[in-house]
Each structure stands twice: as C-alpha cells, then as structure tokens.
Amino acid sequence: MDLNKLQKKTQELKQLLDPKRAEKQKQEEKKKAMTKGLALGALLGSVAGIFFAPDKGENTRKKTKEELEKIKDNLQTNIVEGKEKLDINLAEGKEKLAEVYEDKKVVFSEKVSAIKEKVKSSCEPNVVEEEELEEKKALVEEEV
Template identity: 40%
Template sequence: MIQYKGALVLGALLGAAAGVLLAPDKGSVTRDHLKKEGKDIKEQFVSDFIELKEDVSKAATSGKEKFKEDLKDFAYKTSYKTEQAITFLEKQLAILKEKNKTLQQTS
C-alpha cells in the first residue's frame, strides 16, 4: 500500500514537471498551479504519513500484547517443568538417603 502511495506522489511530481515544460499558460498562472499542486501533494503526504504512523502504532501494540501472552505462557510452562524437576530430584534424594541409611547400618 505504501509503494502505491509513493508511486502516486512520484507520478504527481513528474506530472507537475511535465506541466511546467509543456505549459501553455503564462508563468504566473503556471506558478500558481504548481503551488496548488505542491500543496495538494504535501497534504496527501501528511495524510499518508499519519495513516502509516497509526498502522505502525497498531502493529506495535498488537506485537506487545502478543509478546506479553507468549511470556505468560512461557512462564507457566517453565514453572510446570521446574515443579517436575524438583519432584524428580526429591525422589532421587529419597533413594540416596535410603541407600546411605543401608550403608550406615552395615558398617
């Protein structure tokens, strides 16, 4: 979409340049016409820039929300896996305590 708008602006500028070269009107009339065209192009450029800024802002906000969701999901999964690891280590520790107790009794 931005490429098309850029092409429109470029086309308007080229059209204005061609108009100057092929102008059948007096210089003052041509200058007034060019001023009007320049003003119209500026207004269109400002309008397109504002639209682009809003689109980028929306995308950034959307990306921020997605990042927050992904981070929350990651924290949940990490917490769950950490709990599993702790449970496994506790079981292994209990096994080692039993083996140690057995070794202490036979000594």
C-alpha cells in the first residue's frame, strides 16, 4: 500500500472516531490555504517589485537569490512540520484504534462466552439418577 492511500485511510478512520476532528481539519485547511495564498502573493509581489525596481541587474539578482533562499527555507520548515504532524496523527490513530479494538474485543469475548453457555446448557444430557428412576417406577406401578 502506498503512502497516499495509507494517509487517506488514516484520515478516514480519524474522522470516524472523532467528528470534531473533521471540523478542526477544515479550519486548519482554510488557514493553510490562506497562508499559502498570502505567501504566494508576497512572493509574486516581491518578484514584481524586484524586476520593476530601477536598480542594477547585479543588485536585482542578489535580491532575487535572497528571496529564493527565504522561500526554500520556508518550504523545508513546512515539510519538517508536516512530517511531525503526520507522525503525531498516526500515533494518535494507532492509540485510538487500539482502544477501540480492546473495547470491542472485550464485548465480543463476553458475547461468545454467553453463546457458549447457552449452547452448553442446551446440549447437556438429561441425567436421571437411579433413585429417581426407582421412585418414578414405583409411582407408575401404584397408578396401575
């Protein structure tokens, strides 16, 4: 299973286990989209400002290089943060799945035990001891 499918399944499980998490994720996605939009706007604005500024080519290249370094550092930071969040989310998902599994395991084992008891009680032979048999014979003979 590739990483994207695993991430998608993990997200689906998290949403099933915690409905509030879906709302929280939507808010986080909106924040991320806003941040990306602002970053892209700032990037385009700075590039436009650099290229339209009446400055020497050497200075323009230097400024452009500095801006690209900032963007590179920002991207690396975002990637590291994304990996950390993914690890945390996977760990939380594993914990919740383990809890659900244990809860369901207990319930399942209780139900299996109850079913076994019902089957066992219905399958037990009807044993009559000799004394009871003698008493029943005597009662039958008295009636006849």
